[in-house]
Amino acid sequence: MTEIAPGASADQHRAHGTPAAQSRAVVLEIEGMTCASCVARVEKRLARVPGVTAAVNLATESAKVDVPQGVADDELVAAVQAAGYDARVRAVAPPAADHEAHEHAADETAAHESEHAEHGAHDHDVEDEPGRTTLRTRLIVAAALSAPLLLVSMAMPLQFPGWQWLALALTAPVVLWAGWPFHRATLRNARHGAATMDTLITLGTMAALLWSAWVTVTGGMHVYFEVAAVVTTFLLLGRFIEQRSKRRAGAALRSLMELGARDVTLADAEGRDGATVPIERLRTGERFVVRPGGTIATDGVVEHGEAAVDASMLTGESVPVAVGPGASVTGGTIATDGRLVVRATAVGGDTRLARIAALVEDAQAGKSQIQRLADRISGVFVPVVIGLAVLTFAGWLLAGQPVEAAFVAAVAVLIIACPCALGLATPVAILVGTGRGAQRGILITGPEAIETAGRIDTIVLDKTGTVTSGRMSVHDAVLTGGNDRAEALRVAGALESGSEHPIARAVVAFATEAQGDVLPHATGFRSHAGRGVTGVVEGREAFAGSPAFALERGARVPAEIEAAARDAESTVVVVGWASAPGMSPTARAALLVGDTVRDDSPAAIAALRELGLDVVLLTGDAEGVARAVGREVGIDRVIAGVSPEGKVDEIRRLQAQGRRVAMVGDGVNDSAALAAADLGIAMGGGTDAAMNASDITLVRDSLGAAADSVRLSRRVLGIIRGNLFWAFGYNVAAIPLAALGLLTPMIAGAAMAFSSVFVVLNSLRLRAFR
The missing domain is CATH 2.70.150.10 (Calcium-transporting ATPase, cytoplasmic transduction domain A)
Known part of the structure; x- marks a missing residue:
């Protein structure tokens, strides 16, 4: 299972070699963030703490912070509070070795996590929380008061002398009490010199309320109480739907964390x-x-x-x-x-399930380049909108229009321009996509991996353990004239039983099955790395190894074995021994050992081609073996006989040609190539070295999951692009319409609320990925 060193992503460690001991990872749960400008502000404050880097996520309402040694958690909380928000450090379960010393702390942590999962940690939570007014309650009260207000405001026959005072009585609780979460955030940010989406809401609704109250007191006719109340109700409805949808977006990760048994x-x-x-x-x-x-x-x-x-x-x-x-x-x-x-x-945090959950959460806390751009834009967006509202008001007055008309247009600009959808466009899609990937056995290290996977055009596959099963087996034995098959297998099995090499284990298994009894013991066993083994079996000096090793031993190689070695499309193990002590050995048999192709490999490679990817088979095996596998699975481009260093050279050569390359592998000898590729994909049955060097780990030990990972990444990117197009396009088109008086504040409020809901619901379509 992939291990992510504390304080940095796998990519960061690969690129910079940062020792994990130099820093630690802290997750902060942040209360009060409502838009991307809030995210930018919190990140800036945390960055002021020396040595600290942070990625703040609006969708998960959390911050993943890389903290150098010597910086206390309290400093991080203080930095967030200085930005105008509340924060607390997420409790982390202690290592298993320290279990007794921390049992009480673990119980408190479990209780806290259970409470957080059920209720959430924020003032805008959908579920009831003791001692706290919920968003649902505020929405119900706002809707109940806004309905008769809208009716009396819009239906002239229902209006009676002094009806404006009734409208004021109905509107004030909606704006001041039901809309209090918006105003509280505005005041909190104002104390720190910041303006956010809540600032725009407060300015718009309070302006409508105060203007209308003034007109009512002075005996005027044009009031906009329904604007203030209905806009507040629409915004509460949008926030309510958004919060419920965000809970659904994180359901995949929660379901993973809840898989474990309690007793x-x-x-x-x-x-x-x-x-x-x-x-x-x-x-x-x-x-x-x-x-x-x-x-x-x-x-x-x-x-x-x-x-x-x-x-x-x-x-x-x-x-x-x-x-x-x-x-x-x-x-x-x-x-x-x-x-x-x-x-x-x-046990505990060392289990595979815990590591998977940690990896998914780490990926969801990360940021893509697209999201960083959106955050930078949102950081300056609110002050610009306030300026546009002021210019709109002044422009209408200079054009000779009534104050009432200028006021309505300015309020519409303030309300329509809230950048909430912009802040949610990317993180919610990543939240849903990485969670769904985890459910399908695809673990993505972060948003950068998604972006890279969506852009690759070439995929390089290792052979053994990737295209093939990695399980070697003997599928034929060639004997020279006059030699007994049982005797040859008995000698080969006895020699190879002293080796742990996969080919040796295949020979032993084949010999044992063929013999049906216990193999003899080999004395004087010696392994010759990468070439073969020697020893004495039943009084005979014997060897088993490659054809080159047979020649190295000075063995006589009959024509039948030479032909088998020359024409074989699999690994050849030559077995031989001397007829008598002091004589040169003779090759007696050739065992043809092959790796079986995975059942799903041909279909997986066809799926990769359907995605428009060029597929390359890259292996250290012999040319004949590699080409035979290539023919069986449908790969035309085969590069064989390559060392681990040579694999890196081949990856870089493809990159030099302008290719964006993904590498799929499973062994220690693949880890350098996985790290060198633009995208590294490790097979689930592979080594830790391969997984630590990769950007995507396939829990399902199947090449088909590699095609799924590319397809999922492209789907996530497509959703993100759609979300951003809507978020940017909505503001670009809507602000001029509002400034020209073509959108009323009520329509603007409904449209703004719907924009955030649309982005979240569009992202939730990823839950249906198969």
Whole structure:
């Protein structure tokens, strides 16, 4: 599983080599942010703390802060408060090794996280929270008072002498009480010299209320109470829908975090059910029971029992996988049938599920280049809008229009221009997209990976473990005349049993299956790295290795074996021995060892081509082997016999041609190429080195997931572009219309509220990604 060092993304560590010990990551939960200008202000304040860098996310209402040693959490909270917002440090569960010392703290953390998940941490929460008036309540009261107000204001027959005083009585609670969250944020920001979206709302609605109250007191006729009340109601409705939708947007991550079991049944020495304890008390090395239909409590190795395990929430694969003794299982998955006794290998934050959740959350907290541009624009947008409203008011007066008309146009400009949609356009799409990716077994390290994946035009695939299964097997044996097959396999198996190489294990498995009995023991075993092995088997000096190794041993190689080695489209293991001590050895057999192509590889490569990508097979295997695999899966461009360093050179050569290159691999020898590529994609069954060097990790050990990751990234980028087009286009088109008096403040309020709702609902379409 990919490990993200504290305080930096995987990309940052790859690019700069920053040691994790130099900094730490802190997540702040921030209260009171309402638009992108709020985000820009908080980031600027945090950046003033020496050595601190921060990415503030409006959608998650949080900040991921990279903090150097020596900077206390209180300094970060103080910086956010100086910007006019409230903040608290998100509690982090202690390491498993310190469990006893922190049990009480862990309980408090769990209680806090449960409360936060249920109620949220912000004044605008949809759900009820003790001692706090909720957004829902304010919306209901505003709507109940605005309905009769709108009726009496618009229907002339219902108006009676002094009706304006009734309108004032109905409007004041809507604007002053129901709209208080907007005004409170405005006042808070004003104390720090800042102007945000709330500033525009307060200026617009309060101006309408105060103007109308003045006209009522002085006996005038043109009042705009319905503007102030209905606009406030529309804005509350938009905020209410937005908050509910944002909760849905984060549902994927919450569902991942809730997968784990809360209690676990320990196993006694005989494997029977023992005591049931909270999951926090489980230790690495302890054994626990999983009953049929139960959730596997944590990562571990099966010691007893067999079951079909459903890992669909982690991998996206709907077909359960059969497991038995010796198989590794992941916490949060479900044993659909059968009873298991499992030995825990990781607990708490070290589990695969916890790492996946942390990786997804880290990706959602990051920022794309598009979002940074939107934040910069929003940072100066509000002051510009206030200036435009003033110019609109002055322009109407200079044109000889009545004060009332100038006032209405200026209020419409203030209300229509709120940049809320601009701030939500990118982060909500990333929030939904990365969460959906995690549900489908695609872990994306951050927004930069999404942007890069959407732009690649060439994808380079490693062969072993990527296009092929990585499991070697012997599929044929060529014998020279007069040699006994059983004897050759017995010698080969005895020699290779001393090696851990995948080819050696394949030879041992084949020999054992063919012999049906225990292999003899090889004495004097010696491994010759990358070439072969030697030893004495049943009194004979023997060898097994490559054709070149056979020649190196001075062996006589019969024509049959030479032909097999020359024409083979797989790895050849030559087995030989001397007839008598002191004589030169003779090659007796050639075992053809191959790696099987994954069942889904041809379809996955076809899917990559449908995405318009050029596909290249890059491997260290021999030319014949590589081309045979290429033909089987439909890859024409094959580069074989390449060292790990050579893979990097090939990646850079493609980049020098102007190609935007993605690399898919799984082994240690792929990690340098994964880091060198524009986009690194690590297979789920691969090594930690490959995963740490990648931008995307495929939990599902399938090449088809690589095509899915590119398709998902393009879909997310498409949603972001649509959101930004709407957000920018809406403001560009609407502000001139409002300034010209073609939009009433009520229509402007409804349109502004709908713009934010549209962006969130458009992003939620990503939840349907398959």
